[in-house]
Amino acid sequence: MNPFKSSLYWRLLVWFCVVNLLVLVLGGFLTRRFIEYTTAVEIDWSALAQSADAAYEQGGVAGLGDWSIRQRHDGVQATLYQDGQPLHPIRLPPSIMQSLPAMLAADRDVVLRPWRGGGVYVAVQPVTGADGRLRQLVAVSRSHTRLRPQTREKILLGVQLLLSLLFIGLVGWRVARSVAKPVQALRDATRRMTAGELSARVNHPGGGRRDELAQLAGDFDAMAERIEALVTHDRRVLQDLSHELRSPLARLHLILDLAQRSDAPTEAGRYFLQAEHEIVRLDRMASEMLALSRLEGGLPGMEREWVDLPELVRECIHRAELEADARHVRLRLATDAPAAVSGSAMLLERALDNLLANAIKFSPEGGDVELGVHPQAGHVVLSVRDYGPGVPDDELASLFRPFFRGSNAARADGHGLGLAIVQRVAKVHGGHVVAANAAGGGLEVRLELPMANTDDEA
Numbered sequence: 001m002n003p004f005k006s007s008l009y010w011r012l013l014v015w016f017c018v019v020n021l022l023v024l025v026l027g028g029f030l031t032r033r034f035i036e037y038t039t040a041v042e043i044d045w046s047a048l049a050q051s052a053d054a055a056y057e058q059g060g061v062a063g064l065g066d067w068s069i070r071q072r073h074d075g076v077q078a079t080l081y082q083d084g085q086p087l088h089p090i091r092l093p094p095s096i097m098q099s100l101p102a103m104l105a106a107d108r109d110v111v112l113r114p115w116r117g118g119g120v121y122v123a124v125q126p127v128t129g130a131d132g133r134l135r136q137l138v139a140v141s142r143s144h145t146r147l148r149p150q151t152r153e154k155i156l157l158g159v160q161l162l163l164s165l166l167f168i169g170l171v172g173w174r175v176a177r178s179v180a181k182p183v184q185a186l187r188d189a190t191r192r193m194t195a196g197e198l199s200a201r202v203n204h205p206g207g208g209r210r211d212e213l214a215q216l217a218g219d220f221d222a223m224a225e226r227i228e229a230l231v232t233h234d235r236r237v238l239q240d241l242s243h244e245l246r247s248p249l250a251r252l253h254l255i256l257d258l259a260q261r262s263d264a265p266t267e268a269g270r271y272f273l274q275a276e277h278e279i280v281r282l283d284r285m286a287s288e289m290l291a292l293s294r295l296e297g298g299l300p301g302m303e304r305e306w307v308d309l310p311e312l313v314r315e316c317i318h319r320a321e322l323e324a325d326a327r328h329v330r331l332r333l334a335t336d337a338p339a340a341v342s343g344s345a346m347l348l349e350r351a352l353d354n355l356l357a358n359a360i361k362f363s364p365e366g367g368d369v370e371l372g373v374h375p376q377a378g379h380v381v382l383s384v385r386d387y388g389p390g391v392p393d394d395e396l397a398s399l400f401r402p403f404f405r406g407s408n409a410a411r412a413d414g415h416g417l418g419l420a421i422v423q424r425v426a427k428v429h430g431g432h433v434v435a436a437n438a439a440g441g442g443l444e445v446r447l448e449l450p451m452a453n454t455d456d457e458a
Helices: 007-037 045-073 094-105 149-194 212-261 265-296 309-326 345-362 393-398 418-428
Strands: 076-082 111-114 121-128 134-141 305-308 330-335 340-343 368-376 379-386 432-437 443-450
Touching (some): 094 121, 149 212, 305 309, 305 345, 309 379, 345 379
Parallel strands (some): 330 368
Antiparallel strands (some): 076 134, 368 379, 379 443
């Protein structure tokens, strides 16, 4: 599986990027605020005054303005005063502005004090410039200390680490919860199936999600549905077979009991002949049930080949001629063009044998059975029509049901499996079969199959 096409992969990647972006943005913001309000080393006001005077002498008012902006980033509002006037204006609280002239006139080397309990420090530091003129640094800070670069890096790293742990924990919990929920549903459904509850389903937990876990849940439900259908089918086949085998086995038991009691060899031989006939019927029934079970199971390993349908029909007619001659029934084939299908020749042959056997059984003596193979718009239609009694209209829908025997079934032997096998063969080959009473009497069964293309032939 390509991870770059995985929706779950992209979901985790996006969350990871979002977390890192939040850590970077919030970490920088909180670190700056932290630097403004917490410190580790006291500010050297004398050095700060010398720095301001150097910036002014080198760049004038503009240079002093750039210097003042840099100090503001460190949480200090500072400028130089000369002759009682600011060389570069800064914002000062009104209460400080009122007291500033007195502090400037005091002409002290350093004035540093908390301002009226507000946590604000005001510094007035005289400095003599290279031009010999006296200037005074006026600085306002919420702290009397400034952070070292090494300490700033440690604080920034610590804040980002804490934020990373916080966001990774929150996002990890959410992602883990979204992953654990469908996994738990899969686990519960698996346990229920293991306990024998074949109707257990996951039912796609997670709402409208379409990631790999949702696909896995869908595949599990499809698998569970298939297993339930197969097990149910096998149980039904076993029940039907056990029910249908009771009568032949009971007759066989009675025949053998009568043969044992008989003293005449001729009479015993007749009983043994009847027993042999019942054994043949049992073998045919078991064989047909096995074929039906394999077809309903889906034939996962069926190999397809190119089958010449008219030629296959001719072979089936040749095998059925002996039975047809015994009833004086004529078999007629009409085909007007080559026709080939892709599939299993053995299964198609079995379906044709069942259709022919039914048509011959229900045909009157001296009657006809008409077969036709005709290509029609990408399909091949195989029709088998007899001139027997037909089927009541209300029984046509049940004709392909396993073990169904209509009101006319008393006219011939059978187990009601032949047409059911025909329908399963048609379904496996991508076709379908229908039965209808033909005009003029009799039943016509039409088997429609997709025609083989050149790729199938190759």
